Amino acid sequence: MNAFGEALPHLKTEVPGPKSRAKIDDLARSECPAVTARRARREEETGVAQDPIVWKRARGANVEDVDGNIYVDLTSAFAVAGLGHGHRRIREAAKQQCDALIHAMGDVYPSDVKIELSRRLAQITPPPLTHSILGLSGSSAVEAALKTAAVHTGRPGALAFWGGYHGLGYGALGITAYREEFRRPFLTQLNPAVEHVPFPDTFRPPFGLPHEATPDRIRDAVLTHIRQKLEGPATACESIGAIVVEPIQGRGGEVAPPEGFLAGLRQICDDHGLVLIFDEIYTGFGRTGAIFACEHEGVVPDIMCVGKAMGGGFPLSAAIGTEEVMASWQLSSGEAIHTSTFLGNPLGCAMGLAVIDTLVDEEWPTRVDRIGRRIRKRLEVFARRYPERIGRVRGRGLMLGLELVKDQESRTPNTELSLALTDYCRRRGYLVLPSGRWGQTLALSPPFVVTDAQWEGFFAVLDEGLKTLN
Numbered sequence: 001m002n003a004f005g006e007a008l009p010h011l012k013t014e015v016p017g018p019k020s021r022a023k024i025d026d027l028a029r030s031e032c033p034a035v036t037a038r039r040a041r042r043e044e045e046t047g048v049a050q051d052p053i054v055w056k057r058a059r060g061a062n063v064e065d066v067d068g069n070i071y072v073d074l075t076s077a078f079a080v081a082g083l084g085h086g087h088r089r090i091r092e093a094a095k096q097q098c099d100a101l102i103h104a105m106g107d108v109y110p111s112d113v114k115i116e117l118s119r120r121l122a123q124i125t126p127p128p129l130t131h132s133i134l135g136l137s138g139s140s141a142v143e144a145a146l147k148t149a150a151v152h153t154g155r156p157g158a159l160a161f162w163g164g165y166h167g168l169g170y171g172a173l174g175i176t177a178y179r180e181e182f183r184r185p186f187l188t189q190l191n192p193a194v195e196h197v198p199f200p201d202t203f204r205p206p207f208g209l210p211h212e213a214t215p216d217r218i219r220d221a222v223l224t225h226i227r228q229k230l231e232g233p234a235t236a237c238e239s240i241g242a243i244v245v246e247p248i249q250g251r252g253g254e255v256a257p258p259e260g261f262l263a264g265l266r267q268i269c270d271d272h273g274l275v276l277i278f279d280e281i282y283t284g285f286g287r288t289g290a291i292f293a294c295e296h297e298g299v300v301p302d303i304m305c306v307g308k309a310m311g312g313g314f315p316l317s318a319a320i321g322t323e324e325v326m327a328s329w330q331l332s333s334g335e336a337i338h339t340s341t342f343l344g345n346p347l348g349c350a351m352g353l354a355v356i357d358t359l360v361d362e363e364w365p366t367r368v369d370r371i372g373r374r375i376r377k378r379l380e381v382f383a384r385r386y387p388e389r390i391g392r393v394r395g396r397g398l399m400l401g402l403e404l405v406k407d408q409e410s411r412t413p414n415t416e417l418s419l420a421l422t423d424y425c426r427r428r429g430y431l432v433l434p435s436g437r438w439g440q441t442l443a444l445s446p447p448f449v450v451t452d453a454q455w456e457g458f459f460a461v462l463d464e465g466l467k468t469l470n
């Protein structure tokens with residue numbers, strides 16, 4: 001058997017095993033019931049039993065649960081462990097930093113590593129993005145970006161996209177439009193000056209365009225729609241100060257927009273004096289085969305939000321803007337008007353620095369591009385083998401998805417199959433997650449270090465699942 005990290009799945013019990021089940025029952029006695037998805041509720045809603053497994057340790061592409069079952073993780077735990085779980089350089093950086101300084105005073109007495117991370121971020125982001133505000137979650141980075149745009153333009157509103165996911169804090173939730181139920185209980189408390197428009201999805205064209213509509217036509221339809229909104233008679237749009245977009249929608253289903261779309265948004269923002277915000281929280285740090293996804297098109301936003309993989313597992317994020325946009329905040333007069341207790345936590349900064357160094361030294365963006373093309377080709381073979389089940393292979397780099405349909409003609413989302421496949425794979429030791437607005441996409445955002453044997457094992461299970469599941 002290969003070393004833990006490069007091992008194939010090895011299951012000793014049913015999934016989830018008895019220890020996982022007992023611990024999840026225990027958790028239910030002390031955790032808010034809305035947090036961890038339990039078997040009974042999910043089964044009621046979806047017909048698929050998915051009581052969680054409880055993780056105990058992880059390394060490389062492997063995770064072990066409390067029952068001693070070993071899995072291959074093809075989620076990177078929400079696209080965080082891109083370099084693999086527990087990468088040696090990240091662990092060592094964390095240990096060293098633990099011995100030196102765990103906590104400093106972010107905006108009052110910053111640590112040396114925070115200053116170093118700020119400098120390195122400015123180096124790896126496309127110019128002229130140089131000035132950052134650090135945060136602790138994707139949501140907080142998005143909120144820092146929204147506040148910056150409001151301060152810069154004097155306009156507190158934003159334009160965002162259906163299917164977009166930007167986090168669930170009150171500010172971020174105002175622009176998140178992934179699922180209506182996330183917003184419904186809080187609608188009256190969300191920023192009223194937000195407009196949502198369709199994302200240019202070439203598999204599910206907006207505005208009633210036919211399935212055969214070309215990517216260019218879909219792109220232009222969305223861009224024209226945005227212009228019309230901004231230039232139309234005085235409406236809520238007059239208070240819009242920013243456009244926020246994921247260069248590839250992540251939780252929305254690994255949906256890449258047509259070429260030229262990001263450039264089109266750049267032009268609109270320039271024409272209207274709007275701040276362009278790219279949410280690269282999912283796509284950043286090598287995931288799509290470039291350090292940042294916007295590099296593929298050579299389009300630079302005014303603010304870029306990063307998080308997830310940035311901290312190598314430590315909660316760390318940033319909104320990185322141009323000097324001009326960030327200067328709108330003006331000099332701190334001693335009482336920072338945007339900060340938090342743990343801003344620039346030294347442990348996180350040390351781990352973030354190790355992530356950047358490893359990503360660059362080991363040339364992961366190029367490698368991810370190469371591996372991603374290879375995996376995509378294999379998924380395309382599945383799409384040809386199961387044309388009535390797989391509507392489209394989605395995504396780029398190692399941010400991929402299989403969009404599942406009830407039939408190719410109607411393209412009706414096949415949520416049931418996606419959930420059943422997720423469960424089927426897990427029972428055979430492969431962890432995947434559903435994505436997409438209806439949960440219809442089988443999402444793959446694996447650690448970059450998944451071995452060939454692990455991939456082959458997964459493909460065999462996927463084939464079996466697609467062949468046998470209803």
Ligand SMILES: Cc1ncc(COP(=O)(O)O)c(C=O)c1O
Pocket residue numbers: 137138139140142165166167168246250251279280281282283307308
């Ligand atoms: C693109 C994007 N933005 C923001 C977020 C929110 O990040 P967090 O959950 O760390 O607040 C996510 C999380 O999935 C995301 O995918």
